[in-house]
Amino acid sequence: MTMSQGSLYIVSAPSGAGKSSLISALLKENSAQDMKVSISHTTRAARPGEENGTHYHFVSVETFKNLMKENAFLEHAEVFTNYYGTSRLWIDEMISKGIDVFLDIDWQGAIQIRKNMPEAKSIFILPPSREELARRLDARGQDSKDVIEKRMAQACGEISHYNEYDYLIVNDNFDVALSDIKAIVRAERIKQDKQACKYNDMLDRLVAQ
């Protein structure tokens, strides 16, 4: 068997749709270690509990700007004077090793990624209703009413871009949504070009007259 390339998955969702929990569950079950989440570079300071190389690659503004000049990012953005970016190098390396990479990113980042890597597959995760989204944001217990209202408005804005994605998952039941993501990954891995690479020798023997 020959190694076939991994895939890049863009995953977007409004806050409260359950994106992070779904990606965590997917990777937790993945004993084969052939899936990873992309870790962003950022110039913001690490918060308590955040580790360099696990939550983010924490770098200086100078380093970040140099990486930008070298075209090292598949996408980057400035948010409240901090820079965030996705390293092209690390993703290329993982994909060449046959590892699927998941990129947790908003619709604006998704547009940049698609432009730089058109073969990336994109998944949008939806909450089942406005009411459920509001309930989930409220249940976190970490935000005031004002903040929740602002997040709801942001969520509507994010959701309005759902039609730019390849797949749409409704996270009503967590296990169903998780099985949906798994089906996407499984189907993608048996695409003809990937299998033809993986089973190259076997196919040669089967076709030989």
Added chain:
Amino acid sequence: MTMSQGSLYIVSAPSGAGKSSLISALLKENSAQDMKVSISHTTRAARPGEENGTHYHFVSVETFKNLMKENAFLEHAEVFTNYYGTSRLWIDEMISKGIDVFLDIDWQGAIQIRKNMPEAKSIFILPPSREELARRLDARGQDSKDVIEKRMAQACGEISHYNEYDYLIVNDNFDVALSDIKAIVRAERIKQDKQACKYNDMLDRLVAQ
């Protein structure tokens, strides 16, 4: 919820790869009745045990030729003076009802189908090796050595078209191969355009500011 359209799946394989068993198992588990196998029209005589409308639609040569003139077939072929064809009408009807249709057909039929319905997804099923294919053909106990050798040569010819398909499934372990087909169908159903149709009202409410 609004009804989204079903998909057409072309399924090809050399004799002995396990195509029929896989499609049967898939449909047997399908309690939702949202998958069907396309039933071909043929001018050949029914064999003992074959029922009209179940195994084939048995029609006269005249009827078949009239249907051909009306462009009623998505594909058709003449094999040993008998005609075989796939009705466009029935498939369109099923797809419009949200039913996925499976079309058991060889690579030549697959080419015609793709031409007439480019949105069809195509799946090629492979045996894991020449030796296993020969063993499976022999285990049927219904063919002579000569016939098996002929079938092996035919199989090589059929397999040489694997790269014209969207998906490639290696049927080494039946349950794994069955899960592969299920993943393809599941992933196809959560494609953005299908979900946008199904969850039209929900999306309108989620996006409304």
